[in-house]
Amino acid sequence: MIKILKPGLQTTVQDRGRIGYYEIGMPPSGAMDQYSFAIANLLVGNRENAAALEITYMGPELEFQQNAVIAITGGEIPPKINGMSVPQWSTLDVKAGDILSFDFVKSGARAYLAVKGGIDVPIIQDSRSTYTLCGIGGYEGRALKERDVLSIGIDYQGSVSKGTTIPDSFIPKYGKHHEIRVVMGLCSYRLMQESKDRFLSIEWTVTPEANRVGYRFKGERLHFIPRDQPFGAGSNPSNVVDLGYPIGSIQVPDGIEPIALLNDAVTGGGYATIATIISTDLSRMAQVKTNDKVRFVNVSLDEAIRERQKWKEQLGKIQNIIMKN
Numbered sequence: 001m002i003k004i005l006k007p008g009l010q011t012t013v014q015d016r017g018r019i020g021y022y023e024i025g026m027p028p029s030g031a032m033d034q035y036s037f038a039i040a041n042l043l044v045g046n047r048e049n050a051a052a053l054e055i056t057y058m059g060p061e062l063e064f065q066q067n068a069v070i071a072i073t074g075g076e077i078p079p080k081i082n083g084m085s086v087p088q089w090s091t092l093d094v095k096a097g098d099i100l101s102f103d104f105v106k107s108g109a110r111a112y113l114a115v116k117g118g119i120d121v122p123i124i125q126d127s128r129s130t131y132t133l134c135g136i137g138g139y140e141g142r143a144l145k146e147r148d149v150l151s152i153g154i155d156y157q158g159s160v161s162k163g164t165t166i167p168d169s170f171i172p173k174y175g176k177h178h179e180i181r182v183v184m185g186l187c188s189y190r191l192m193q194e195s196k197d198r199f200l201s202i203e204w205t206v207t208p209e210a211n212r213v214g215y216r217f218k219g220e221r222l223h224f225i226p227r228d229q230p231f232g233a234g235s236n237p238s239n240v241v242d243l244g245y246p247i248g249s250i251q252v253p254d255g256i257e258p259i260a261l262l263n264d265a266v267t268g269g270g271y272a273t274i275a276t277i278i279s280t281d282l283s284r285m286a287q288v289k290t291n292d293k294v295r296f297v298n299v300s301l302d303e304a305i306r307e308r309q310k311w312k313e314q315l316g317k318i319q320n321i322i323m324k325n
Contacts (some may be wrong), residue, residue: 001065002115004148005099008060013119013138013150015051017263018127025267028247029129029137032212032263032286033110035172036074038315040114042322043071043091043160050118050155051128053144055111057289059102060144064094068152069116069160075108075174075287089171091164108174108287120153133213133264164325166318172284177203177293181281181307182250184298187240187272195222195255199274203293204258210290212264217294222255224272234270244268248277248285250296260285278304280311 004011014037017030031037031054041050053060059077072079072088079086080101086092088111094100102111121128121139130138139148188196204217224237232241238254245251245261251271252258260277262285275296277285288294299307 002068002150002152003063003065004060004144004146004150005063006061007144007146007148008055008102009058010056011060011144012054012130012132012142013051013121014054014129015127016049018125018129018131018137021125022244022267026125027131027264027267028127029131029212029263030127031112031129033074033112033283035280035283035311035315036110036112037114039089039166039170039318040071040073040112041118042315042319043073043089043164043166044069044114044116044156045158045160046114046116046118046156050114050153051121052115052119053113055102055113057105057109059111061099061101064096064098064100066096066152068094069162070094070100071114072111073114074111076106077108077111078103078106087165089165091160091162093162105289108172109289110286115152116156118153118155120151120155131264158323160322161325164322166321170314170318172287174287176289176291177295178284178288179295179297180285180288181278181297181299181304182275183278183301183304184275185273186243186249186276188274190224190237190240190272191274192223192225195224196274198222199258200296200298203295206288206290206292206294207257208290210288212262214262214265215260215285215288217258217260219258222252222258222274224255238272239270240272242268242270243273245273246276248279248282249273250275250277262286278307280304280307
């Protein structure tokens with residue numbers, strides 16, 4: 001059992017996500033940084049979809065009421081056990097009565113705490129992930145609160161030795177300037193060419209409206225090609241007849257501020273989507289903070305697919321390294 005002494009800014013239970021329900025309007029939720037989430041589970045010997053804690057900006061304070069094996073990955077939110085600093089991206093032992101706490105975030109935005117066996121909460125629509133907007137999944141459908149108590153499950157497949165880590169080359173570094181790769185579309189044809197070029201050439205600033213639903217950016221206004229709006233579309237040039245929103249799709253309501261739709265966003269609507277963040281870079285997007293700068297880089301669909309394959313191969317290499325320890 002794990003007792004929540006302090007909940008942090010927003011700490012939720014997440015796994016890979018609620019996959020397969022997008023067509024009925026249910027977003028996947030799940031870990032925003034799937035790369036860090038996967039490695040945290042590998043470092044404790046869990047099955048790949050074991051539920052972990054996603055920690056945003058300011059970490060919780062947790063009392064372990066039983067012995068456990070843990071790993072903390074993702075953004076640099078330095079952890080401490082009983083007041084003593086411990087490393088991230090490493091397999092750690094905790095004893096019953098130990099207190100895990102965190103310093104202020106130094107880089108990145110989200111950390112992942114995996115516990116051997118996973119966090120044991122009810123499975124809803126094939127997932128333990130928290131979707132707070134509907135109040136389902138995770139721990140009572142919400143972020144953790146003081147005095148909550150989490151159960152540890154049995155969702156593991158092996159043991160990993162204390163102190164196991166991965167090479168530095170596999171550990172992401174997070175700064176304040178980010179390049180996020182996108183595939184242009186579905187409706188980028190609606191933008192004037194100059195605005196399309198500007199979208200890809202300027203650095204956008206992340207506003208305080210940056211959360212699991214989406215990130216809003218400020219920079220300059222983008223302009224859509226004037227037209228007679230089709231039946232069923234709204235009157236604004238940024239409106240289209242309703243379409244589906246892929247995770248990572250970017251819309252620009254009224255051309256003013258782009259919004260990147262993320263794990264907890266609505267699944268469709270009536271705004272033109274001008275680009276979609278490639279799947280591997282959604283993990284990078286998860287580590288972007290308010291006031292950070294983002295430049296969007298256009299890549300082809302083939303390049304995006306190749307990057308996803310490289311990502312899978314890299315996780316396979318990391319798994320082999322961990323298994324050899």
